[in-house]
Amino acid sequence: MTERANHKVILLVEDNPDDEALAIRALKRHHIGNEIVVAHDGVEALDYLFCTGMYVDRDIVNKPSVVLLDLKLPRIDGLEVLRRVREDPRTKFLPVVVLTTSSEEGDLLNSYSLGCNSYICKPVDFVQFSEAIRQLGMYWLLMNEPPPV
């Protein structure tokens, strides 16, 4: 990992502790050593992104490199998080990857309509899941040129 990528944060929005552990494990095993912030529901995710609630002291200028967003979340769901992120001029270009179990056409359609950058359906097979996480990390942290601040 290069210096540039390393101090970039990945925001993982995931309510399932197993999926959280497996995603972090996959990132670690592929030597993606970036800081991973986990939000356990939509409210926490929005608090982090807009520096409110428990993240009130955070500087909004420091945006995560990528948000890995589950759709089915307690309190505020993933699609609502995505809608608010895209509505706000400060976050409207933020790379958001939907990472979900659902392959329902409705979810795909809604996610893309609201402007997600990518949609990944979590495979049951952990090897495939791990590979998907690796590629995601590589692409969004290394290859992708982030939007200007």
Place this chain on the structure above:
Amino acid sequence: MSPELFAQLGDLCRDPAAFDRLKQILADEIHPLEWQIIQANFQLERQKALFGVISRLRNPLDLETIFQATATEIRQLMGADRVGMFRFYPDAHWNDGEFVSEDVDAAFDSAIATKIHDHCFGDQFAVHYQKGRVQAVADIHNAGLSDCHIKVLSQFQVRANLAVPLLQGEHLWGLLCIHQCRTTRQWQDTEIEFVNQIASHLGVALQHAELLAKLQTEIIDRQQAEQRAQELNQGLQQAVIELRAVNKELETFSYSVSHDLRAPLRSIDGFSQALIEDCVEQLDETGNDYLRRIRMATQKMGQLIDDLLTLSRVIRSDMQREPVDLSRLASQTCKDLQQADPARQVELIIASGIVDRGDSRLLQVVLENLLNNAWKFTAKKPQAKIEFGMMPSEPNMPPTYFVRDDGVGFDMAYTSKLFSPFQRLHSVSEFPGNGIGLATVQRIVHRHGGQVWTEGSIDRGATFYFTLTTEELIK
């Protein structure tokens, strides 16, 4: 000639004999003229009455009103004591009936609604009346009438009777009866003719009434049919609403399945893999084998969930009907299969230009499933053959398509099981799969209104046939 006129003439003619003679001559001359004048007046009145009847027929009046007005008019004109319309009861063979309309002199009883039974009428007279016979009786006691007939007439104080048929088309509906009750009466030919004319016009009214009744029945029938259709429609709409609700629930259900059932599987698989990776030293070969089995099972279940979701999506998704190039879909699927397994030697014969109407996405699922099966069940043949084509067309039958292979085939005894979910005819170790593919194929074909069936035998391949239209639609 008036007595005053005769007195004046007597003054002019002094010879009484000559005068008598003269009187006689004049009387002979004048009498017919006077008679003619009476006749002409009567004729005029009759014409007026007829005109009245005809005018009433033109107006949309009910039969009762027409009868009543006509009876009154005839009675006045003819100086009769009673004019009545007698109606035979339907299916009573002209033995029973009653007066349904009447105009009667206040001095005599009303005949209305009295049930009249004349058992000798039906047999003896109905046929003649039907042919237009008229009964003109000047004195009922001196006309050779049967006792029962006389009894019936006397009941209403009738002394002279004129009865003419009321015909509805060719059917004897009833009688128009003119009764004289005070005295006997010699019926004049002109009177009979007049009553006959009136009766024939009333016949027109009867026919109109019959048509009207039919029309009204038809209108009521139609209204009832409409009502029934409306009720059916409402039931249907209710069913549609309920179906929508069920569909919605199913959608929510499969969404949960899709999301919640897969998540724990991923945990099982993920942590098993983590164990394999991290604790390989602590586990012996058996332990590692167990972990591999756990992973295999979870992945299989993952596939099962995916296939079930496809099946449920097939059942509830909206269907489009558009021309679909089945040959192209089949070619593409075969190309994918060949690419995924380039070592296989398979001769692919795909008929070109097969196009039918249907949902392209669903039909793709059909061909994928059938061709995947063909590919799978020919895996053990060094040189296999897979065909997609159309059967020679038959009149009034929908086009029949087929996917044929020369693989392991199956025992025809089990064909009924083939299309049920989770039913398999081969062990998983022999040929992988979960038995949902053909169930999905069948659902899609049924949703198109078609049929799917199969032929095969062990080690001699299998052919799957399907149609996409109902036979009824073709016919």
